[in-house]
Structure formats: structure tokens, C-alpha cells
Amino acid sequence: MSFTLISPFCILLLLTSWLLSGQDVIAAPVDQHTDTPATREAVTLKYSISGSGTFYPYFTNDPQHPGILPDLVTRILTQSALAGENIVLPAKRTNRYLESGKIDFDLISPAWLKASQLTDPQFVFSDAMLLIREYVVTRAATTPVNSLAGRMVGTVRGYYYHDDDEFVRADFESERALLQALKKGRIDMAIIGDLPAQYWSAQDKVTLHFNQLHSQGTLHIRLRAEHAHLLPVLNRAIQTLRDTGQITRIETDYLQRIASEQVPDNE
Template sequence: MFCKSLLAGESVTLKYNLTGSGNYFPYYTGDSDLPGIFPEIVQQILNTANIQGEHVVLPAKRTVKSLITGKIDFDIISTAWLSKQERDNPLFVYSEPLFQMSEYLVSLPKHAKKWQSLAAINGNNVGTVMGYYYYDDDEFSRMDFPSEKELILALQRQRLEVVIISELSALFWSRELGVQVALGAAHSDGFLRIRILHKYRHLLPQINQAIKQLHQEGTISSIEQKYIDIINKIPTL
């Protein structure tokens, strides 16, 4: 498997991981027909940039280690999730923005009033996904669960009062599982980008050009909207 990098004049196959928790709807689903927002956008970027890619399935807790050891070459991340030290890591460079993602404090409606301020989580137990970044997780006690689905189930079972989860994932699993939830304070809000090893920085111009072209064509927004429409079709409680 190879392709010719238009700008670098070399053959390269970039390995990447997008799986998140594995139950990361709508961003990654594992379904070949509807793989998720991340796989669809990345495939469009690679095709447009004329770069060959290979998806490597990894649990979230192994992604960073795999980047550092070179088992994979890039992933998708929001710098809003990262501490300043992590954002400034010289091992990585970042692409132009793909699209925006917001994460919230999410609880059952009866507890919602308590979690309207981000400062409310300081010193408290907070539901998180194993292996995920949380820029302020030194301020609260992480209670790690395997996936976004398990976070919503933990709320339903009253194992804890509040979790951190992306807005779209919360909406999907709330409706899919029949669990009413409420959004509290925003925990992070930022643009997702491709985070790629510094040694491939010479590929950024063609990656960024592909992203620009796909934005101009409306491809990225249409992929995102397709999955939002799927969520909106699920009956509400």
C-alpha cells in the first residue's frame, strides 16, 4: 500500500487511530456502512490530498503511547482538551480546523442545577472515559468508564451525579438508551484537528489544502450533518 506524496516526492502510508472508546457515536461507530464522522472525513482528506492511510484499531488509553512509539502517525484531537504542556509538545504538529466539538457537564435533570458552573466539579467525582484527555483532571476525581454509553448508564444507575461528554454523544446515547439527561456548564469547546507526528510536518501543506477544499465544497459539514440527522430521528422521551 503506497501513494506518492505530491509535495514531498516520496511514498508514504500514514497509520492512524480514530476509535476513541469504540462506542463513540457519532464520531466513530465501527459500522462499515456508517463508520462515523471521523472516518468519513479522514478518508475524504486523504483521498483529496493523495495520501494513503491505514486505520489501526486501538483503545483510547494506548493512542498517545502508539503515537510516541511511531505505531501510528496521526489522530484527531481538540487542543481544548489538552493542558498547555500537552498542547506545546514538540513531537506533534496540528492541521487546520476540521469542525467544532463541545463537551459538557451532563447529569440527570434532577441534579442539573448543581452543575451549571464548571467550578462545581472541583474536588468531586466526575465520570470520564478511560484514556481520554481532560485538561483539568487534576481538579476533580476521575471515575473512568469504558465508553460514552457507559457514562450515560452510570447516570441512570446513579453511580455518580455528573459526567463529561460531548454534546452529540450525550444526545445520541440519551435517546438510544431512553435516559433523560441535562446539559450543564460547558467543559471544553474547540475545533478538532489532525494531530500528526512532527516528522510528517512536510505533509501539512497538502493536508491543509485538502481540508480547505473540502470546507469550500461543503463536504465536511455535510458529513457532520448526516450524523446529526440520524440522532434527530431517534424518538425523544
């Protein structure tokens, strides 16, 4: 009887082959904080930017022309090579979903937030995108409202107001409902963005007066901190869109659309 000698190297190869065939291969850990196209493709960012649903022209409910914010976010995600899913939610639910991690980002002006909200470690903020203003409005020209302390003020349910611990909120479901309440005398003043106020006052024939500037700031992406590694690529996309005039063009297109809708029909 003869024996064939097997080298230690061959034994090692056979043993390795047997081990791999008998169990699942464990992949090497992947650094999720490395910004690569492959990493980005694996992420689908969920977001909600619908506001109250009548945040016109920022959100319009029109699939063909969905609004400044949907168009802007679509451009940013495309430029970033990131996938996104827009989930239309009421404002109050948007805040809850963001805090619980059911969605990954929204768009917000830091000027709307209290100091504690600005420093919340759950979130990081992108670079600025476009200017946004809100005003205290009244039915007619009156003396300037220099203080809201102790006053009842019309607000939109679920919206942030940096100083709402100073006044009494009278919440309504939307900007449109807010102006209708003002028209009917249910409230004497309200806080509302300038563009939604101009649009709905024209649509519903509500006479109003822009009494005082309440906040002025810029819109930013507010992103959950676990996605902070995506912030550089998002900021690069914002910079590119700003430098090429695309952000300005999106806003201008909707402002021109509003103007054309408000031209009197002389026929």
C-alpha cells in the same frame, strides 16, 4: 607484434563499467521533506480515530456508515493523494501508540489538552476542521456546576481532559457506560460530548441535563513531527473540503441519520 593504443577516455569507461558491475549502485539521497506526489505515495499514514468505540456519531462501528471521523479522514487523505491505514484501538492505547510512533496521527481538539501537551515538540497540528463541544452533565436540572475542584467526575478511560488535575476521575470504558453509570447513580456528574450524550441518552433512555459547557474547540489532525512536511498538503485538502461544503455535508448526514433513528415508532 603490434599493439593497439587505448585512449585514456576508453580506459576510464572500462574502469567505470567494471566498478558498477562488481557492486551495488548506491542511489542518490532523496529529500524526504520535498512535497511531491511520489513522496506522498511512498507514505502510508497509520492512524486511530475510534475513540472509546462508542463515540457516536463520530465513530459508529458500522462498516457502511463508519462515522463522521472515518468519512472525514478518508476524504482528506484522498484529496491529499496520501495512503492511510485505520487501526482501531482503545483510546488509552491510541495515545501510547501515537507517542511511540506506532501510529502517525489522531484527531483531537486542542481544547481537551493541557498547555504542556499543546506545545509537545513530538507533534504538529493541522488547520481546524469542525466544531466539537463537551459538557458537564447531571441527572437532573441542578444549580450550575461552576467548579469541579475536588469533585468526583465521570470520564472516559484514556480521554484527555484539560483540567483533570483538579478533580477526581471516575473512569469508564465508553460514553455509553458513562451514561449508564450516571443513570444508576454511581456518579453524580460526567463530562461527555454533546452528540454522544444525545445519542446514548435516547438509545438507553437516560435522563440527563446539560449543566455546564466544559470545553469548546475544533478538531485538528495531530501529526507526528517527522511527517510535518505533509502538513501543507493536508491543510490544502482540509481547506478544499471546507470550501466545497463537504465537511459540513458529512456532519449533516450523520445528524440527520441520528434524527431519523430517534423518530418514535407509532405503529
